[in-house]
Amino acid sequence: MSSEALATTLFLAFVALTLGITFWASRQTKTAADYYAGGRSFSGAQNGLAIGGDYMSAASFLGIAGIIALSGYDGFLYSIGFLVAWLVALLLVAELMRNSGKFTMADVLAFRMSPRPVRTAAGVSTITVSIFYLLAQMVGAGALVGLLLGITSPSGKALTIVGVGALMIVYVVFGGMKGTTWVQIVKAVLLMSGAALITILVLGHYGFNLSSLLGEAATQSGKGGNFLIPGLKYGTEAQGLAGKIDLISLGLALVLGTAGLPHILIRFYTVPTAKDARKSVLWGIGIIGVFYLLTLVLGFGAAALVGSKAIAAADKAGNTAAPLLAKAVGETFLGEVGGTILLALIGAVAFATILAVVAGLTLASSSSFAHDLYAHVFKRGNVSEREEVLVARISAFVIGAVSIGLGILAQGQNVAFLVALAFAVAASGNLPAILYSLFWKRFNTAGAVSAIYGGLVSALILVIFSPVVSGSPTALFKDADFAWFPLSNPGIISIPLGFLCGWLGTVLSKEHNAAKYAEIEVRSLTGVGAEKAAEH
Amino acid sequence: MTTQEHDASVYEQMQTSGEFQDLKRRFRRWTFPMTVAFLTWYLLYVVLSGFARDFMGIKLFGNINVALVFGLLQFVSTFWIAWAYARHAEKKLDPIADKLRHEVEEKTR
Numbered sequence: 001m002s003s004e005a006l007a008t009t010l011f012l013a014f015v016a017l018t019l020g021i022t023f024w025a026s027r028q029t030k031t032a033a034d035y036y037a038g039g040r041s042f043s044g045a046q047n048g049l050a051i052g053g054d055y056m057s058a059a060s061f062l063g064i065a066g067i068i069a070l071s072g073y074d075g076f077l078y079s080i081g082f083l084v085a086w087l088v089a090l091l092l093v094a095e096l097m098r099n100s101g102k103f104t105m106a107d108v109l110a111f112r113m114s115p116r117p118v119r120t121a122a123g124v125s126t127i128t129v130s131i132f133y134l135l136a137q138m139v140g141a142g143a144l145v146g147l148l149l150g151i152t153s154p155s156g157k158a159l160t161i162v163g164v165g166a167l168m169i170v171y172v173v174f175g176g177m178k179g180t181t182w183v184q185i186v187k188a189v190l191l192m193s194g195a196a197l198i199t200i201l202v203l204g205h206y207g208f209n210l211s212s213l214l215g216e217a218a219t220q221s222g223k224g225g226n227f228l229i230p231g232l233k234y235g236t237e238a239q240g241l242a243g244k245i246d247l248i249s250l251g252l253a254l255v256l257g258t259a260g261l262p263h264i265l266i267r268f269y270t271v272p273t274a275k276d277a278r279k280s281v282l283w284g285i286g287i288i289g290v291f292y293l294l295t296l297v298l299g300f301g302a303a304a305l306v307g308s309k310a311i312a313a314a315d316k317a318g319n320t321a322a323p324l325l326a327k328a329v330g331e332t333f334l335g336e337v338g339g340t341i342l343l344a345l346i347g348a349v350a351f352a353t354i355l356a357v358v359a360g361l362t363l364a365s366s367s368s369f370a371h372d373l374y375a376h377v378f379k380r381g382n383v384s385e386r387e388e389v390l391v392a393r394i395s396a397f398v399i400g401a402v403s404i405g406l407g408i409l410a411q412g413q414n415v416a417f418l419v420a421l422a423f424a425v426a427a428s429g430n431l432p433a434i435l436y437s438l439f440w441k442r443f444n445t446a447g448a449v450s451a452i453y454g455g456l457v458s459a460l461i462l463v464i465f466s467p468v469v470s471g472s473p474t475a476l477f478k479d480a481d482f483a484w485f486p487l488s489n490p491g492i493i494s495i496p497l498g499f500l501c502g503w504l505g506t507v508l509s510k511e512h513n514a515a516k517y518a519e520i521e522v523r524s525l526t527g528v529g530a531e532k533a534a535e536h
Numbered sequence: 537m538t539t540q541e542h543d544a545s546v547y548e549q550m551q552t553s554g555e556f557q558d559l560k561r562r563f564r565r566w567t568f569p570m571t572v573a574f575l576t577w578y579l580l581y582v583v584l585s586g587f588a589r590d591f592m593g594i595k596l597f598g599n600i601n602v603a604l605v606f607g608l609l610q611f612v613s614t615f616w617i618a619w620a621y622a623r624h625a626e627k628k629l630d631p632i633a634d635k636l637r638h639e640v641e642e643k644t645r
Contacts, residue, residue, distance in 0.1 A: 244587060
């Protein structure tokens with residue numbers, strides 16, 4: 001059996017299992033709380049695994065391993081930003097949001113402010129962030145499947161995107177949060193096991209001596225000692241000062257973006273209490289932290305055992321470093337059959353990874369459309385629960401279909417910057433609105449709306465006029481040049497600007513609701529009146 | 537007085553009560569400085585990664601250099617802060633939060 005056939009078989013087994021789960025979940029999903037929040041009945045550990053499954057995207061699995069394999073240490077900078085970011089979520093956001101919100105990020109804002117403008121702003125921002133992230137994953141999925149299954153024709157890749165999109169739509173439309181969560185849990189277990197297995201084999205090959213692994217990686221990369229320090233990819237000496245400031249800008253967006261990502265925030269609503277939300281994040285930090293330590297070994301292991309040249313030859317961005325490493329260690333330990341099996345295993349894990357993440361994103365954006373925009377802005381709250389859930393399902397279908405279409409159109413384009421952009425928008429618009437809302441007494445509607453639009457628009461404008469869109473050899477539009485902003489990452493400007501807009505909007509408006517602030521403060525810290533878990 | 541106004545005054549009374557202020561102080565006095573601390577520690581790491589590459593390249597033992605140890609220390613500090621917060625919340629915040637929740641729920645019933 002070839003590796004492609006075995007990978008396809010394993011992947012079909014995953015699809016069969018997850019479709020079974022979706023069917024089971026669809027029968028359990030009756031109310032809005034079931035659809036949006038899985039009945040709030042997941043345990044902290046289950047939700048922690050699902051947080052890992054939702055967060056560890058193909059970009060962080062294959063992408064970071066690839067960056068480390070090609071550019072050495074720099075990939076580790078990404079991992080650390082992604083991990084430390086969870087402390088913001090743990091200390092300032094998770095529990096308070098669970099106590100004061102219901103289904104979406106906007107619920108927390110709408111609590112003490114004029115609901116329609118803040119829900120509109122939060123809905124627009126949620127859908128924008130989720131679609132960017134979704135598009136990056138969909139385009140990545142097409143490219144990845146091409147590499148892993150040897151499908152190279154554009155129609156073959158398009159077909160893959162349709163397949164991934166169709167499965168994602170089925171999970172979300174029928175399974176809702178319950179189905180999506182279980183898909184993420186299964187994926188997290190598979191991903192952690194796969195990554196741990198390869199890591200142990202790699203370390204075993206070097207006698208569990210990290211230093212000799214690093215030495216071999218540095219030698220095989222052809223870059224020597226520079227491979228083990230920062231600077232081969234981000235903020236290279238050739239880019240000068242702007243490059244180094246760009247690195248800091250990226251770091252800021254990574255560390256502050258996570259706690260403003262809508263598909264992460266809605267996970268806090270899937271557990272019965274704020275204490276369980278805390279436990280979820282603790283589990284999530286453990287799983288995600290260990291996973292990034294594994295990717296460090298995978299990346300350096302790929303450089304050492306496969307060699308940076310062979311990895312770059314297979315894919316310029318290094319996305320196949322982890323699969324190629326799996327093949328190489330499999331062959332070392334178990335001969336050719338071993339290589340085939342491990343390659344297939346990692347290929348199937350990569351598919352599962354993509355599916356779980358895109359499902360989470362589709363759920364977040366469709367929930368926000370149905371709950372924030374349709375039910376509360378268009379219908380002013382006059383809508384039955386049944387109708388709202390129906391609209392959520394229809395919008396999941398529409399968002400899925402649109403992302404399939406955009407994914408096919410953007411095929412072959414360099415859209416990797418969209419993930420960093422999603423983090424930048426989340427950090428610049430969503431995070432200031434959430435933090436002010438939970439902690440600042442004086443905050444009001446004008447402030448919330450200014451923070452969200454100010455952060456969102458400034459991040460978008462800066463990226464449009466940055467080297468990632470035009471005026472550089474790797475830009476989206478290579479032939480045009482309208483880039484006047486020198487950084488690829490807008491965070492260093494747009495994050496302070498988002499906070500500033502929120503402050504300015506607040507002080508310029510007289511509106512202030514002391515009674516509602518008293519209520520949200522008491523509720524967020526004590527859990528009074530928090531949404532209860534469903535009884536089944 | 538409607539129920540809603542009644543509820544509002546319960547929350548406002550609670551907000552100004554000594555016990556609630558104590559809970560809020562215990563929460564903020566731990567999480568706010570800690571947030572400043574871990575963000576500063578993280579930014580120090582990112583800035584050194586950009587501007588102090590000779591320092592980051594100093595080998596400590598074998599091929600293990602300052603950059604790797606600094607990066608791994610970010611993992612250690614993240615795990616430690618998460619654990620410490622959980623302990624703080626369980627010992628110092630949860631008992632007061634639970635007590636106050638019962639009190640408000642009695643009044644708003």
